[in-house]
Amino acid sequence: MNLLIRDIDPILVRQLDERAEKQRCSRQELLKGLLTTWCAEGVQSTQVTRLERQLEANTLHLKRSATELEQLTKLFREVMHDD
Numbered sequence: 001m002n003l004l005i006r007d008i009d010p011i012l013v014r015q016l017d018e019r020a021e022k023q024r025c026s027r028q029e030l031l032k033g034l035l036t037t038w039c040a041e042g043v044q045s046t047q048v049t050r051l052e053r054q055l056e057a058n059t060l061h062l063k064r065s066a067t068e069l070e071q072l073t074k075l076f077r078e079v080m081h082d083d
Contacts, residue, residue, distance in 0.1 A: 013027075020030040 016027055016030060020027045023030060025033075
């Protein structure tokens with residue numbers, strides 16, 4: 001698929017060309033690489049955010065479970081001492 005971008009500042013275009021020359025690639029290859037990296041980082045960032053939220057939820061669930069287990073352990077101990 002092709003992409004056309006209009007009205008780019010000539011100074012920016014020169015900077016892109018200089019960067020492409022340093023990397024020994026064309027402006028098109030440079031921009032394609034930059035866009036690909038940028039999109040991949042966006043996807044990765046979204047996945048990291050989703051996983052962080054899931055980790056927070058799991059941590060909260062584990063804390064609640066630990067509290068309930070402590071209460072059950074205390075109750076069992078009380079029942080065992082009543083005999």
